[in-house]
Amino acid sequence: MNIVIIDDDPYKRERIKNDFSFLKEKTFQEFESMHSGLYHLAKNAGKVDLLILDWIFPSYDGDVPERGMGLEVLIQLSRVHLPIPTIVCSSDSVCIPDEYGEFVIGTVPFDFSTSMRETFQTLIQKHFIERKNEHENIH
Numbered sequence: 452m453n454i455v456i457i458d459d460d461p462y463k464r465e466r467i468k469n470d471f472s473f474l475k476e477k478t479f480q481e482f483e484s485m486h487s488g489l490y491h492l493a494k495n496a497g498k499v500d501l502l503i504l505d506w507i508f509p510s511y512d513g514d515v516p517e518r519g520m521g522l523e524v525l526i527q528l529s530r531v532h533l534p535i536p537t538i539v540c541s542s543d544s545v546c547i548p549d550e551y552g553e554f555v556i557g558t559v560p561f562d563f564s565t566s567m568r569e570t571f572q573t574l575i576q577k578h579f580i581e582r583k584n585e586h587e588n589i590h
Contacts, residue, residue: 452477452575453498457488457524458505458540459516467503467540484509485520489527492535499535501575506541536574 452474456464464481471477482488485508492499506521521539528535 452500453480453495454478454501454503455480455482455488455492455499455535456503457482457485457508457521458503459483459508460505463505463540484512484514485524486511489524492528492533493531496533502535502537504537504539506539536577538571 454471454477456467456479458464458467458481468479480491482491488504492502502524504521504524507516507518508520509516510520510523521541525537525539
């Protein structure tokens with residue numbers, strides 16, 4: 452599983468990676484800003500299985516973190532029709548319109564209790580089924 456983390460806090464990125472230790476096969480790519488993360492997602496379209504997205508982070512590397520950058524990433528992904536299952540990390544109350552994709556809202560460390568794990572598994576399974584169907588329609 453190819454997982455992209457966009458979060459400017461190195462401690463949180465490590466916690467996230469530890470939270471996903473239950474996955475046997477996984478790789479992580481980490482980005483600290485919206486632009487570096489979006490560039491990677493666009494360059495690797497169709498190869499990312501999960502996006503873990505902070506809600507407050509810088510627009511560019513080295514900038515001051517801004518509230519709502521997570522929503523901006525979801526908006527940009529929806530504009531280019533790049534559906535990626537997403538976990539949005541926020542300790543604030545976050546409201547995201549459904550039109551911006553398939554996502555789950557959680558806090559770090561993730562509580563993979565039964566309901567969170569089931570929601571996560573459903574999100575990922577749906578993504579892999581859609582990817583398989585797209586691949587079969589091309590061939």
